[in-house]
Amino acid sequence: MNNEEFVEQLKAWRHYLHMHPESAFEEKQTSEFIAERLTEMGLEVHKNIGGTGVVASLKVGDGGKVIGLRADMDCINMMECGDLEYRSQNEGRMHACGHDGHVTTLLGAAQLLCERKNFNGTVRFIFQPAEEPGKGAKAMIEDGLFESFPMDEIYGLHNAPFLPAGVIHTRTGGIMASEDNFTIRIKGKGSHASSPHMGIDPLVTASEIILALQTIASRNANPLDQAVVSCTEIHTDGAHNAIPSNVEILGDTRSCTNEVQELIEARMKAISENICKMNGARCEFIYTHEFAPTVNWEECVSAAVKAAQNVVGPDKVNGNCIPWMASEDFGTFLREIPGCFVFLGSGKHANASDNIMLHNSIYDYNDDVLAVGAEFFAELIRIGLPQ
Ligand SMILES: [Zn+2]
Ligand SMILES: [Zn+2]
Known part of the structure; x- marks a missing residue:
């Protein structure tokens, strides 16, 4: 698959997910869609972890290190007001936080890594339910996530319409x-x-x-x-x-x-x-x-910054950004194991105040950054699990 086809496929997946938003712990169709895509890639898929959570693993070589990549799947209980062709088909449900884009990004990373196999170790693709109420990470952990699928580190991202498209920002310590x-x-x-x-x-x-x-x-x-x-x-x-x-x-x-x-x-x-x-x-x-607060681990921040620099160029990476005082369920994972959370800039307009903010009833993920996020995750694995 060439790059253009890859980008078109990501868009199609994202638009499908945007049309079929499901709220916390009800992500049945979403997890089914994810499981189908991962199965097509040849991965063994484990479903119903912490409710509707999905985990798949890809092992290459004999390396013992394991890195987890995580996306959240749930939508927000609100009416979509925009006039997109692919607007929500589920009354009172909407992907206003861009988790449709996060799922697509992680599926894209899985596809790249399945094709490239340019690492030595195990990567786990983790799709968590119920980020919005802050309950899904705990549900997966209590359901034995880290016992059934041990991991040394975990990484995640959130789209950030308040930052220019394609930049990657993170920081050591509290980021959310x-x-x-x-x-x-x-x-x-x-x-x-x-x-x-x-x-x-x-x-x-x-x-x-x-x-x-x-x-x-x-x-x-x-x-x-x-x-x-x-x-x-x-x-x-x-x-x-x-x-x-x-x-x-x-x-x-x-x-x-x-x-x-x-x-x-x-x-x-x-x-x-x-x-x-x-x-x-x-x-x-x-x-x-x-x-929980989302507190990034120093050693993982340097890995994330390096991967980001390799993908988007050093001038588009800020490794010491200011925290954002909103909350994110990813922090619950970081209480258990080392990891890092990053913001992926997704502003559609050059002027920051022209951008539509998350949780707005006309929010629509910026498709232009889907491949950027997927490449960032894939690069994290390449450098985190060196051959
Ligand atoms: Zn949100
Ligand atoms: Zn969110």
């Missing part, structure tokens, strides 16, 4: 943020609005807590680390003329390292409980981990 959610329930004692001395006002306590939580980022976290604490909702059972008995504060936090994530949780709990105590209110503090 953790996401945790919290609920703080404050129980005071309701009273007539005219008589605050007869009650314990949980709303004033909540206000003190909301302001004090802002000192975590400004006074507790190292200024060189990223820490975001956002209170996003407040609910009371009060009325216009009644001081409430109960107030609930909800919100979301982000950080780029495991240490800052732990610091935020511990400080939030102490601040909330102690301000409540000071005011005579009761406190219930609930904190849930939604996404």
